[in-house]
Amino acid sequence: MNIVLQTDFSNTWGGVASMKGIIKSVNDSLDIIDLTHDIDKFNVFEASLSLHRVIPYWPSQTIFISVVDPGVGSERLPLACLTNSGKYIFSPDNGSLTHMKKHIAQSRIIDWKYGLRNEGSVFDGRDLFANAAALLADEQITFEELGKEYPVEYLSECEEYSIRPFLELHKTSGFIMTGNRHFGGIELNIKNKDFDNCDFDFGDKVNIVIKNNECILFDEEVKYHKAFSFVSKGKAILYPGSSGFLSLDINQGHFMNTYNVSAGKDYQVIISKKP
Amino acid sequence: MNIVLQTDFSNTWGGVASMKGIIKSVNDSLDIIDLTHDIDKFNVFEASLSLHRVIPYWPSQTIFISVVDPGVGSERLPLACLTNSGKYIFSPDNGSLTHMKKHIAQSRIIDWKYGLRNEGSVFDGRDLFANAAALLADEQITFEELGKEYPVEYLSECEEYSIRPFLELHKTSGFIMTGNRHFGGIELNIKNKDFDNCDFDFGDKVNIVIKNNECILFDEEVKYHKAFSFVSKGKAILYPGSSGFLSLDINQGHFMNTYNVSAGKDYQVIISKKP
Amino acid sequence: MNIVLQTDFSNTWGGVASMKGIIKSVNDSLDIIDLTHDIDKFNVFEASLSLHRVIPYWPSQTIFISVVDPGVGSERLPLACLTNSGKYIFSPDNGSLTHMKKHIAQSRIIDWKYGLRNEGSVFDGRDLFANAAALLADEQITFEELGKEYPVEYLSECEEYSIRPFLELHKTSGFIMTGNRHFGGIELNIKNKDFDNCDFDFGDKVNIVIKNNECILFDEEVKYHKAFSFVSKGKAILYPGSSGFLSLDINQGHFMNTYNVSAGKDYQVIISKKP
Numbered sequence: 001m002n003i004v005l006q007t008d009f010s011n012t013w014g015g016v017a018s019m020k021g022i023i024k025s026v027n028d029s030l031d032i033i034d035l036t037h038d039i040d041k042f043n044v045f046e047a048s049l050s051l052h053r054v055i056p057y058w059p060s061q062t063i064f065i066s067v068v069d070p071g072v073g074s075e076r077l078p079l080a081c082l083t084n085s086g087k088y089i090f091s092p093d094n095g096s097l098t099h100m101k102k103h104i105a106q107s108r109i110i111d112w113k114y115g116l117r118n119e120g121s122v123f124d125g126r127d128l129f130a131n132a133a134a135l136l137a138d139e140q141i142t143f144e145e146l147g148k149e150y151p152v153e154y155l156s157e158c159e160e161y162s163i164r165p166f167l168e169l170h171k172t173s174g175f176i177m178t179g180n181r182h183f184g185g186i187e188l189n190i191k192n193k194d195f196d197n198c199d200f201d202f203g204d205k206v207n208i209v210i211k212n213n214e215c216i217l218f219d220e221e222v223k224y225h226k227a228f229s230f231v232s233k234g235k236a237i238l239y240p241g242s243s244g245f246l247s248l249d250i251n252q253g254h255f256m257n258t259y260n261v262s263a264g265k266d267y268q269v270i271i272s273k274k275p
Numbered sequence: 276m277n278i279v280l281q282t283d284f285s286n287t288w289g290g291v292a293s294m295k296g297i298i299k300s301v302n303d304s305l306d307i308i309d310l311t312h313d314i315d316k317f318n319v320f321e322a323s324l325s326l327h328r329v330i331p332y333w334p335s336q337t338i339f340i341s342v343v344d345p346g347v348g349s350e351r352l353p354l355a356c357l358t359n360s361g362k363y364i365f366s367p368d369n370g371s372l373t374h375m376k377k378h379i380a381q382s383r384i385i386d387w388k389y390g391l392r393n394e395g396s397v398f399d400g401r402d403l404f405a406n407a408a409a410l411l412a413d414e415q416i417t418f419e420e421l422g423k424e425y426p427v428e429y430l431s432e433c434e435e436y437s438i439r440p441f442l443e444l445h446k447t448s449g450f451i452m453t454g455n456r457h458f459g460g461i462e463l464n465i466k467n468k469d470f471d472n473c474d475f476d477f478g479d480k481v482n483i484v485i486k487n488n489e490c491i492l493f494d495e496e497v498k499y500h501k502a503f504s505f506v507s508k509g510k511a512i513l514y515p516g517s518s519g520f521l522s523l524d525i526n527q528g529h530f531m532n533t534y535n536v537s538a539g540k541d542y543q544v545i546i547s548k549k550p
Numbered sequence: 551m552n553i554v555l556q557t558d559f560s561n562t563w564g565g566v567a568s569m570k571g572i573i574k575s576v577n578d579s580l581d582i583i584d585l586t587h588d589i590d591k592f593n594v595f596e597a598s599l600s601l602h603r604v605i606p607y608w609p610s611q612t613i614f615i616s617v618v619d620p621g622v623g624s625e626r627l628p629l630a631c632l633t634n635s636g637k638y639i640f641s642p643d644n645g646s647l648t649h650m651k652k653h654i655a656q657s658r659i660i661d662w663k664y665g666l667r668n669e670g671s672v673f674d675g676r677d678l679f680a681n682a683a684a685l686l687a688d689e690q691i692t693f694e695e696l697g698k699e700y701p702v703e704y705l706s707e708c709e710e711y712s713i714r715p716f717l718e719l720h721k722t723s724g725f726i727m728t729g730n731r732h733f734g735g736i737e738l739n740i741k742n743k744d745f746d747n748c749d750f751d752f753g754d755k756v757n758i759v760i761k762n763n764e765c766i767l768f769d770e771e772v773k774y775h776k777a778f779s780f781v782s783k784g785k786a787i788l789y790p791g792s793s794g795f796l797s798l799d800i801n802q803g804h805f806m807n808t809y810n811v812s813a814g815k816d817y818q819v820i821i822s823k824k825p
Contacts, residue, residue: 002303004292010732012588014604017554020583021607028552028609032583033295033307038287041733042802054289057296057401059303070802122777122792126607182285183316227397242397252317252345277578279567308570308582313562329564332571332676334578457560458591502672517672527592527620 001137004058006035006050006066007125008042015123019065019130022116026134035064040181042070044095045158046263049178051089052099053243060086063133066096067125076156078128080136080146081107088136088143090129093150095158104152111147160265165190170273172198176210177245179263184254186261187247188269192240200273202226206238208248209270210261217267218259221274222248238271276412279333281310281325281341282400283317290398294340294405297391301409310339315456317345319370320433321538324453326364327374328518335361338408341371342400351431353403355411355421356382363411363418365404368425370433379427386422435540440465445548447473451485452520454538459529461536462522463544467515475548477501481513483523484545485536492542493534496549497523513546551687554608556585556600556616557675558592565673569615569680572666576684585614590731592620594645595708596813599728601639602649603793610636613683616646617675626706628678630686630696631657638686638693640679643700645708654702661697710815715740720823722748726760727795729813734804736811737797738819742790750823752776756788758798759820760811767817768809771824772798788821 003023009015011034020032035054039047047068055064069076069092077093081104090110091097097104114132115124135141165174165188177189200206202225210218223231224238228251231237236255241247248269249255261267278298284290286309295307310329315321322343330339344351344367352368356379365385366372372379389407390399410416440449440463452464475481477500485493498506499513503526506512511530516522523544524530536542553573559565561584570582585604590596597618605614619626619642627643631654640660641647647654664682665674685691715724715738727739750756752775760768773781774788778801781787786805791797798819799805811817 002299010588011584011586012732013586013730014600017583017585017604018607021604021609021612024552024583024612025607025609028611029581031304031306031581033292033299034286035292036286036288038285050289054292054296057293057300059296059300061303062296062299180288182287277574306579306581308567308574309561310567311561311563313560325564329567329571332568332575334571334575336578337571337574455563457562 001061001063002031002033002058003063003065003133003137004033004035005037006039006047006064006068007037008039008047008068009037009125011037015126018123019067019126022126022130023134023137026131026140027138030134030137039068040263042068044068044070045098045160046178047091047096048098048100048158048161051096055083055087055089055100058087063088063137064090065125065129065133066091067129068096069094069124077150078110078124079107079150079155080110080132080143081152082143088133090133092124093156095156097155098157098161101152101155101157104155106143107150107152107155108143109147109150114141114146160189163189163265165194167194167198169199171271173268173270175265176261176263176267176269179256179261181256183249184256184258185247185249186255186263187241187243187245190246192244192246195240195246200224205274207272207274208238210259211268211270212261212266217261228252276336276338277306277308277333278338278340278408278412279308279310280312281314281322281339281343282312283314283322283343284312284400286312290401293398294342294401297401297405298409298412301406301415302413305409305412314343315538317343319343319345320373320435321453322366322371323373323375323433323436326371330358330362330364330375333362338363338412339365340400340404340408341366342404343371344369344399352425353385353399354382354425354430355385355407355418356427357418363408365408367399368431370431372430373432373436376427376430376432379430381418382425382427382430383418384422384425389416389421435464438464438540440469442469442473444474446546448543448545450540451536451538451542451544454531454536456531458524459531459533460522460524461530461538462516462518462520465521467519467521470515470521475499480549482547482549483513485534486543486545487536487541492536503527551611551613552581552583552608553613553615553683553687554583554585555587556589556597556614556618557587558589558597558618559587559675561587565676568673569676572676572680573684573687576681576690577688580684580687589618590813592618594618594620595648595710596728597641597646598648598650598708598711601646605633605637605639605650608637613638613687614640615675615679615683616641617679618646619644619674627700628660628674629657629700629705630660630682630693631702632693638683640683642674643706645706647705648707648711651702651705651707654705656693657700657702657705658693659697659700664691664696710739713739713815715744717744717748719749721821723818723820725815726811726813726817726819729806729811731806733799734806734808735797735799736805736813737791737793737795740796742794742796745790745796750774750821755824757822757824758788760809761818761820762811762816767811778802
């Protein structure tokens, strides 16, 4: 079984390597793969979205450990979950499971008897999650033995998840759901098909305003089209993102850095079709 | 068989992890190693040079996947290549194979029947290259079955590759072929032995000018010697690089950041021996 | 056997991947894990501390290779060490073994007959350490065969290691031993229990001054408490770090960036209890 790790630790210090050591101490032939360790610090919404986007590409039996945990040491529960397609996710119950929740068949509270310290450790990723996941991967314990069941409907959800976009004819607004800090593009919480239903068409020029609270960061006319090749290099483009959400980027540029925008519900985006 | 990945995606989002999931879905015991995911964005020349420098250290049968692809969605062909020493390289035919071309025995156009979407996906690295490479690694298909042969002589080459330096007695010029963004040193497109033939000797003080178009970024006297230890800390040194090309760096400093230089044919370097 | 790599190379170029290729050329089923490749450049003290903190979490038989080597090409010895708990460490003898020294049972000078070039290579990590470690991992040679014994007491130690803090009633001073560049917290060379003995108590407000040579970077009243939750978001806190050393950070902030401090013996910290 493969163990896939996601954290917001970065790999610039020994945090991740300590978790890997714990796993290899259970069985040194377990295979460990990094999903990413560069989730935006303490950003459980990004952690949740990342799991939701990557997990479908992995085979059943894969074990995911996600440790993005602003409340380490607080009361949130350490959970192990089994998805409908037979994959496992270990994570604190702090919103990191928001997007996967509807795909989770069963969740359990990991018993601290599988921990390497007493409850209250400041590094649960290493002292509890890594060890418990490795024991499961090595088939020393079953999923059921990990701890008592916890109703899936109780899993915490990020507030952002339930914010719906505003949709009407030729006008829509939402917020920046996520951004790719490397390539610079952003995705809105507006589904491609909902945008379509507002009667926008490829080739349209639309007006886009981006505000952070009352500060206007972007106010320009942008072409809506299906691929980057429809605008010249350096020009912004609005397009239906491959993950199903309306996306905004600059052809061979970096939208986030250029306009100083970031992801989050405070970044409001208003799109209207020019009459 | 080992699969080695190179991209310009960074590992800050799920792109690389999705490719790994596809590979592990073919056979979860395949071993995946990261060459780097920090190739300069869209820089196929750097991707090509990186493959050329790392591949010799790997055993035959290793499968390399390189996805640096400014033209994703465009017409460049998805290729699988077999080198003379029995290694495999999967890459779009966009210049990424420039340096390895002379070591390639056979190349084939990967058939989209091994793809996970229809042709025209926006993420060929995941939807075509990863899956096809994993099928080969797992011996579910042979190299020949990957697709029809494509003449090696047709492989695209980066324009920079054919630019020759100017060489005469006590004077030479070229461009910055590559730079190490971490340690800060640069390499010129001038071979150590060609420089030698221009009658420069260890211990010489040479004048070096670096220009980006008409802007002069560097104009200083520099010592040419064989190792960093021949100049004091903080001083620039010109030396024969271990990859065979003339190199310029600062002893325990960062040449690229200090002088605001980057790699590319627009960065011209003129070296002359003081009379 | 697992091989764990630590360097200051970053993974943005092919240095690390070349080392991995050499290891896989010995036996392509050897498993290679990254500890980190982001040790502060040329910082052997950080390399040493990192090994000391991560190695305890790994099982016996694990082979660690650490290559942080400002003096590559100079006379420092290439060593292979066996710890008291049966783990192996390959490193140049340049201070990188400072903290592990007391746990090392035996050390040997790696014979260049296991090197891939002649002695004097500029990349010992690849040309000597990687190959020798892989031969040991693959049981082609024994630890004893690696080279002649070198007395453990001769291992180089970083100067910083022997600097003791100043400790008296209600007043103590030391230096910044290490910092987490990602999360931003710093650790002093003052042990939690020594600080305790100076009669500081949880809840105390203490005055902290940080100086870099004569420049004062920080001079504020800070709460000393056991966990972040005892100060509000954005506030500094002094607390007993989980590694046993007194630590300073900002709740959900980045102390190092906020106050422009770094690690090193030039960063002096003076802590006094308000009367």
